Amino acid sequence: MLSPSAHPPRPPAPIVSSPRSYEVSFGGVWGRVGPHTTRVVVRIGGRTRGRAHVHGRHFALSVPLPRRNVTVRVIALGPGGHRSTRVGPVFGLPRAASPHLAHAHKDPAIQRRLRRMTRRFPGIAASYVEDLTSGAGGAWNAGARFPAASTLKLAIAVTLVRRLRAPPAHGSYLDSSMTRMLEYSDNTAANALLADAGGAWSVDATMHLLGLRDTLMYGGYLVGTAADPARIPIKTVDQPPIIGKYTTAHDLARLFALVHLAAGGRGAISKRLHGAVSVAEARYLLYKLAHVRDPGKLDRFLPGRRIAVLHKAGWISQARNDAGLLYWPRGVFVAAVMTWNSAGVGVSSDVLAGRTARFTLTYLQRTTKGRPQPHGRTLRG
16 A cells, blocks of 8 residues: 555556557547546647546547648656657548548539530540538549559559458568559559459459449559439540550549548448458558659649648550549548540640649638538547
């Protein structure tokens, strides 16, 4: 028994369940604390971002995270002092973009603008955008099949993690290969991971289970190289000749949207794959996409560091595509732009992608000014 003059013991370091290193986070910080803990404080970059009193052995709070890699320090405090746990790197995403299901529907203003921009491209083009917070969106020629090129490397990644029980350990063979395939678009790594995932037929089967039936993996990569007017219209106006792997702007956008939803345990990846892709694995994939080194496309005209573009581009001599998730302080939208020209494509494709993303962001900023910000505790983080 302690004497009255004995110093009370320090609390043990907290066990942090979310966020996890090498994953994205929407700001949810939660876990368990040991005895003698009365408060929990969250600090990022030397600044206190959140604090909460602890009742029992669990804690949960929501904190704002910058759109970059950070280290999250969780401190357990008690009468006898404090101990802390550091988690990082973690890539921060806005709380307002936390995954939730929204009914996709056509926004006439988005539809008109996409039609004008996409039809001006010197060749054949398609586009699809959708605000994943409200469901508003638009499309043009989004049902047309285009050469997919490297955009289907995300499909390989989704199929592979479906076979795993947890995200690959940092620095392991699978993790390093994922980095080379997604962040650097390395074809050798893509071919190796395609084999690990079960081959092209396995990728096609996974995409079909997710409802993406206009996508074909076909094989590996060369090394060294609408009835309802309220629905977003997925029509085919014109499409190029195709030999090999293909996809559509709609399928490509939906794949990115489904990975986003899976990061919250929602959507077809979580339901139709029967939990084979966990929340942690989806957040791992988003972390990899957040570090893609391929600027000047969807992000071409976007301002500042408050916008995070998680994307995957692909190109061959006659086709050039980009698709991804664009996170901004009040939410997230998905965009896919695909282009083709028999004489070859170049910077005009990237300009179209950049203009599409810039218009969508500007439009959403103007039309969602009254959208309430989320508040309270976020348990799924």
